[in-house]
Amino acid sequence: EDQVTQSPEALRLQEGESSSLNCSYTVSGLRGLFWYRQDPGKGPEFLFTLYSAGEEKEKERLKATLTKKESFLHITAPKPEDSATYLCAVQAAGGGNKLTFGTGTQLKVEL
């Protein structure tokens, strides 16, 4: 069974204090690993897709990396508007289009 574990569950940062969120996964053949951002009361918003170990993607202050067992979302010099819950999900290679999600890291960036 595919599994995704995210850590930490919650993270509080000062503005400008860089950090990383972790996503550990087990999947029977990885089709893709996805990062989403979710604001309270809203649907998840797509950030990145990573397909193979060693791949990296960047967008503004966010950088996602992938190994065979885990992915990291690095946040450089965060701002208060980066406060949100960050979700990691995997999709297995075989059958369907199911995303298996972790329970998320709730990030709060303070002034």
Add this chain to the structure above:
Amino acid sequence: EAQVTQNPRYLITVTGKKLTVTCSQNMNHEYMSWYRQDPGLGLRQIYYSMNVEVTDKGDVPEGYKVSRKEKRNFPLILESPSPNQTSLYFCASSQGRGNEQFFGPGTRLTVL
């Protein structure tokens, strides 16, 4: 604007009263899914559809039905809702397997 829409956004109902949550996408996507989100459990897939008239079960299909008669629409039907179906529901669509899924704004359902 490319989007996934859901209606209603909020619904309070009673046990056993049939209800339908609608979902529509304007991106001509092949794949559509329904998820529920519960505290501590994350998002879990209920049903998905790969094309018109093609649907399959996700991880938690019990108590739900879906249909895909048109490419853009994918309604979620609760024939006899129960309190354990109180949850936040999201519809999503994607161009294909391996592509990012675009999520709707969510429907918060309370079953009394």
